[in-house]
Amino acid sequence: MARATPQQAAARRAALANGHTRRFADNATRAAASADPATLAAWANGRDPVYRAAAQAALKPPTSSRGGGFATLAANSPLRQKARARAATAKSAARQTQARDYKTYVESRRNDADATTNGNIVTAEGRRKGIKPSQWFTGRQPSDRYATDEMKDWLRANGPTLSATDFRAQSVDAVPRAANEFLARSSNS
Numbered sequence: 001m002a003r004a005t006p007q008q009a010a011a012r013r014a015a016l017a018n019g020h021t022r023r024f025a026d027n028a029t030r031a032a033a034s035a036d037p038a039t040l041a042a043w044a045n046g047r048d049p050v051y052r053a054a055a056q057a058a059l060k061p062p063t064s065s066r067g068g069g070f071a072t073l074a075a076n077s078p079l080r081q082k083a084r085a086r087a088a089t090a091k092s093a094a095r096q097t098q099a100r101d102y103k104t105y106v107e108s109r110r111n112d113a114d115a116t117t118n119g120n121i122v123t124a125e126g127r128r129k130g131i132k133p134s135q136w137f138t139g140r141q142p143s144d145r146y147a148t149d150e151m152k153d154w155l156r157a158n159g160p161t162l163s164a165t166d167f168r169a170q171s172v173d174a175v176p177r178a179a180n181e182f183l184a185r186s187s188n189s
Contacts, residue, residue, distance in 0.1 A: 007032065007057035014053035028054040034078050102167045109161055110137045117150035137161045 004012065008029045015025035032040060032054040043055035058079070113121060113136070121133040126146030135142050136151070141160050144152060162170070 007054060010057040011050050011054040014049040018049050020050055025050055032058040036078060037082065098168055102164050105167060106137050106161060109158070110134065113151065113154050116154050117148060120148045121151045122146055123148055
């Protein structure tokens with residue numbers, strides 16, 4: 001006989017205490033596993049003790065490596081799919097924020113360089129070769145021989161502009177840890 005999950009055990013205890021059958025508790029557990037979060041929240045605060053116990057156990061995060069909560073749900077259950085979608089949305093929002101932050105970083109460096117060099121970033125020879133001032137701020141810097149003396153001084157003082165990849169790598173809290181941990185757990189199951 002298979003061992004009951006923590007969710008089943010909680011529902012079975014509630015069923016036993018209130019005169020219901022084990023089958024009723026198992027049905028409540030299966031219903032909670034495929035219920036959406038709003039339904040689970042309603043059941044968790046509802047009157048029926050068996051469905052309340054099943055919903056509360058489904059909403060509880062895993063407490064051990066054996067599982068409980070999300071860990072006991074089937075990989076393709078609607079609740080897990082919604083959780084994955086929320087994690088992906090959080091990750092996408094974090095990437096958009098990173099892109100915005102990188103753009104702000106590049107613009108601030110460009111404005112600072114413009115102010116410090118009085119707009120003299122590229123030499124006349126560089127302009128003839130098609131070098132644009134913005135190229136020093138894209139992460140792929142042209143040769144220093146096309147930079148004016150003021151720009152060379154600014155680069156020595158401030159260093160090169162980070163590429164978008166390097167900027168992202170420096171961002172420690174770019175993606176919420178919870179989203180990453182959930183994605184790692186769900187990809188292993």
